[in-house]
Amino acid sequence: DTAVSQTPKYLVTQMGNDKSIKCEQNLGHDTMYWYKQDSKKFLKIMFSYNNKELIINETVPNRFSPKSPDKAHLNLHINSLELGDSAVYFCASTPRGREGRNEQFFGPGTRLTVL
Amino acid sequence: SQQGEEDPQALSIQEGENATMNCSYKTSINNLQWYRQNSGRGLVHLILIRSNEREKHSGRLRVTLDTSKKSSSLLITASRAADTASYFCATGPYNNNDMRFGAGTRLTVKP
Numbered sequence: 001d002t003a004v005s006q007t008p009k010y011l012v013t014q015m016g017n018d019k020s021i022k023c024e025q026n027l028g029h030d031t032m033y034w035y036k037q038d039s040k041k042f043l044k045i046m047f048s049y050n051n052k053e054l055i056i057n058e059t060v061p062n063r064f065s066p067k068s069p070d071k072a073h074l075n076l077h078i079n080s081l082e083l084g085d086s087a088v089y090f091c092a093s094t095p096r097g098r099e100g101r102n103e104q105f106f107g108p109g110t111r112l113t114v115l
Numbered sequence: 116s117q118q119g120e121e122d123p124q125a126l127s128i129q130e131g132e133n134a135t136m137n138c139s140y141k142t143s144i145n146n147l148q149w150y151r152q153n154s155g156r157g158l159v160h161l162i163l164i165r166s167n168e169r170e171k172h173s174g175r176l177r178v179t180l181d182t183s184k185k186s187s188s189l190l191i192t193a194s195r196a197a198d199t200a201s202y203f204c205a206t207g208p209y210n211n212n213d214m215r216f217g218a219g220t221r222l223t224v225k226p
Contacts, residue, residue, distance in 0.1 A: 043158075103148060104148075
């Protein structure tokens with residue numbers, strides 16, 4: 001199936017741990033994103049990558065480090081997890097780089113719970 | 116900075132009624148998009164309206180855009196229980212491909 005996929009779907013961990021979330025898209029898109037959706041459903045962009053190049057870093061703590069090994073993958077590594085990191089993290093992709101005219105395709109989300 | 120603030124935050128209607136959701140934004144845009152999010156799922160694109168368009172239709176969806184007021188509305192006609200979801204507007208600036216989302220309107224359609 002063509003889609004944006006994320007793993008894991010659920011992640012429960014202790015404060016202070018380091019964890020990673022993986023994202024893959026097989027849509028051939030150039031641009032990928034990470035979003036954070038908090039408990040109030042507010043969806044906030046974290047990072048944007050275009051062809052493996054970091055485009056946006058929206059004042060996210062440097063405990064969060066995205067990595068794009070190739071155009072189809074954008075992983076999110078989080079160090080020293082804090083309670084406030086608990087949220088649903090969405091990966092998304094869009095077909096073209098800089099035209100601002102295209103829809104975004106979202107993954108199913110990863111629900112991160114930090115205890 | 117965040118764009119796209121939806122209003123109301125929550126809306127509850129009966130099946131068959133129309134649902135109207137509004138979105139306001141702050142800066143110039145290239146386009147405005149509406150997305151739907153079912154509970155526990157990712158967002159799904161519904162419709163895109165460009166800054167030079169005033170109205171667009173897609174099935175039971177009607178979107179309007181008023182760039183002078185920096186606002187948009189999404190109308191869902193003849194609503195169904197399956198329309199129950201959160202609806203987000205997202206704005207696309209001129210200079211890049213990155214959308215800004217609001218907190219959404221939670222729509223409940225009662226059967």
